[in-house]
Amino acid sequence: MMATPSLLLYVDGSLFAKKVKDTRPVEQKHPSWKVFGKLPPKESSAKTQKEYEAKNSRDGPGLSPTSPRRSVRKNLDFEPLSTTALILEDRPANLPAKPAEEAQKHRQQYEEMVAQAKKRELKEAQKRRKQLEDRVKVEERIGNAAQTWNQEILPNWSSLCTTRWVRELWWQGIPPSVRGKVWSLAVGNELNITHELYNICLSRAREKWKNMPSVPPIESQTEDAGSSLADREASLELIKLDISRTFPHLCIFQQGGPYYDVLHSILGAYTCYRPDVGYVQGMSFIAAVLILNLDTADAFIAFANLLNKPCQMAFFRVDHSLMLMYFAAFEVFFEENLPKLFAHFKENNLTPDIYLIDWIFTLYSKSLPLDLACRVWDVFCRDGDEFLFRVALGILRLYEDVLTRMDFIHNAQFLTRLPDLIPADQLFSHIHAIHMISKNRKWSQVLQALQKEQERTSPVLKR
Numbered sequence: 409m410m411a412t413p414s415l416l417l418y419v420d421g422s423l424f425a426k427k428v429k430d431t432r433p434v435e436q437k438h439p440s441w442k443v444f445g446k447l448p449p450k451e452s453s454a455k456t457q458k459e460y461e462a463k464n465s466r467d468g469p470g471l472s473p474t475s476p477r478r479s480v481r482k483n484l485d486f487e488p489l490s491t492t493a494l495i496l497e498d499r500p501a502n503l504p505a506k507p508a509e510e511a512q513k514h515r516q517q518y519e520e521m522v523a524q525a526k527k528r529e530l531k532e533a534q535k536r537r538k539q540l541e542d543r544v545k546v547e548e549r550i551g552n553a554a555q556t557w558n559q560e561i562l563p564n565w566s567s568l569c570t571t572r573w574v575r576e577l578w579w580q581g582i583p584p585s586v587r588g589k590v591w592s593l594a595v596g597n598e599l600n601i602t603h604e605l606y607n608i609c610l611s612r613a614r615e616k617w618k619n620m621p622s623v624p625p626i627e628s629q630t631e632d633a634g635s636s637l638a639d640r641e642a643s644l645e646l647i648k649l650d651i652s653r654t655f656p657h658l659c660i661f662q663q664g665g666p667y668y669d670v671l672h673s674i675l676g677a678y679t680c681y682r683p684d685v686g687y688v689q690g691m692s693f694i695a696a697v698l699i700l701n702l703d704t705a706d707a708f709i710a711f712a713n714l715l716n717k718p719c720q721m722a723f724f725r726v727d728h729s730l731m732l733m734y735f736a737a738f739e740v741f742f743e744e745n746l747p748k749l750f751a752h753f754k755e756n757n758l759t760p761d762i763y764l765i766d767w768i769f770t771l772y773s774k775s776l777p778l779d780l781a782c783r784v785w786d787v788f789c790r791d792g793d794e795f796l797f798r799v800a801l802g803i804l805r806l807y808e809d810v811l812t813r814m815d816f817i818h819n820a821q822f823l824t825r826l827p828d829l830i831p832a833d834q835l836f837s838h839i840h841a842i843h844m845i846s847k848n849r850k851w852s853q854v855l856q857a858l859q860k861e862q863e864r865t866s867p868v869l870k871r
Contacts (some may be wrong), residue, residue: 430563458651497687523580554583563588575790579836582786588701594789595710603705606677613676616644647675647687654692655778661696670699674708681712688724690769694858697773714771718792723768735760737854738797744846745801749808756816763823768796780832794844794851802839804828 499506506514556577561568568574641734651671654661661667674695679687694714698707715724722730738760743750753759768773773781773787788795803826804811811819844851 416582434458438716452469478557488807524852536858544680550583553577553580557583557586557590562593569593578786578790579840581783581832583703584782587786588703588706589787590705590726591698591701592710593715597709597713599709599713599716601681601709603683605706606705606708609641609677609680610673611751612680613644613673616680617676620645644676644679644687644688648681650687650689650692651675654696658778661692667696667699670704670707671696674699674704674711677708678712678715682715683772685715685721685724688726688769690766690774691724693770697771697778697782701782719768719796721763729862731761731765733855733858734793734797736858737851738764738800740854741797741844741851742801742804745842746804746808749804749812752812756819756861757837758816762820764797767800771796772799775826777828777830780830781833783832783836797851798842798844801837801842802835805838805841806835 561574561577571701578590652662654671656662659665661671671692675687675692678691678695696706697709698710698714701707701712714720718730719734721727722734741749742760744754771781772784775781776784784795784799788799790796802822807822812823814822846854849857
């Protein structure tokens with residue numbers, strides 16, 4: 409006696425087997441195609457087959473009330489099987505039956521397919537479970553860390569900020585909920601900027617914007633891009649052109665976005681606060697990162713104090729002699745930590761300015777994924793300019809094997825367009841392995857020595 413035939417139905421990416429009550433006499437059962445709930449009639453004559461096809465064509469592709477598919481579905485019980493959409497159990501009645509060997513072979517193949525599909529589904533389920541468990545652990549760690557920072561460290565900042573315990577927590581990354589507070593405390597406010605001063609600078613910027621044409625002339629853009637203007641408040645015109653390029657994938661700083669006016673205001677206020685510096689391309693990324701973590705006025709205060717650091721001021725004022733001094737100091741530690749890659753870069757004439765300028769100008773906020781850039785900022789706010797160059801060496805160490813196999817062009821392309829996915833823990837382990845000591849001299853001592861040498865040789869260069 410033959411078993412009750414089953415139907416295979418593909419619904420929402422899953423295959424369900426449906427057991428059908430067989431109301432026909434046993435002797436009328438016959439092998440057939442069982443696909444998506446369609447069962448051809450018992451009769452094998454051409455005429456009956458044509459009538460069946462004609463009926464289906466009248467019903468159309470949808471499920472009409474008289475459709476065989478709809479009438480069958482009402483009495484079906486679902487049993488999940490595999491994700492296969494079409495299985496040939498038996499040949500149609502108008503074709504010769506399969507040989508026993510072929511039928512057995514197909515049955516084995518089908519069972520193997522089901523087993524492989526179940527194995528894949530089990531593996532994917534385990535992967536999803538592992539990802540969920542990891543995410544829960546990370547969220548718990550961040551929550552516990554935020555509680556520690558809020559309840560223990562921030563209330564006792566002056567006495568705890570330099571302790572080894574806090575420095576270790578700092579290295580692991582500051583929780584996003586307290587990141588802005590920690591950055592503000594770490595950067596400080598040596599310039600003594602107040603909220604009132606920010607409002608004054610912003611009012612001045614708005615007044616100038618009112619008196620400017622909506623589209624600056626090309627000649628003005630070209631002039632403002634240079635560094636020879638005494639008053640760079642004219643670079644206010646360039647801010648609108650640059651804001652749209654700031655984190656375009658986030659769509660929050662572009663015109664119409666929630667932070668467009670905030671970013672515009674901070675950059676305009678700074679241009680009026682420091683007309684000797686003005687707006688320089690790259691500033692928008694730094695201001696944007698601060699806006700994401702601080703209130704507007706506090707973001708402006710941190711922005712102005714960050715840019716007032718010696719390294720940032722040298723780069724944003726395009727002081728070539730000081731920039732070359734920082735590059736020379738970087739190469740001292742580059743050769744010390746990565747001699748093989750250093751020699752490869754020298755051989756290919758790949759100088760630090762090719763990749764370092766963009767990294768330093770934006771404090772890695774444009775070059776690294778945003779969450780990773782924020783973690784770099786965590787330690788940069790604590791350790792200062794030295795950490796920026798240590799991060800650069802960490803990136804080079806992370807990709808040393810790849811870079812040593814590339815020529816000049818491919819090295820330059822790779823370093824100016826870093827991979828989109830960089831594991832934070834992996835990068836920070838390489839940064840941690842970088843030693844910022846060369847011949848018993850620290851970063852600051854190397855910079856001082858280079859500065860003295862530059863001062864000693866500059867009169868000779870002038871003559």
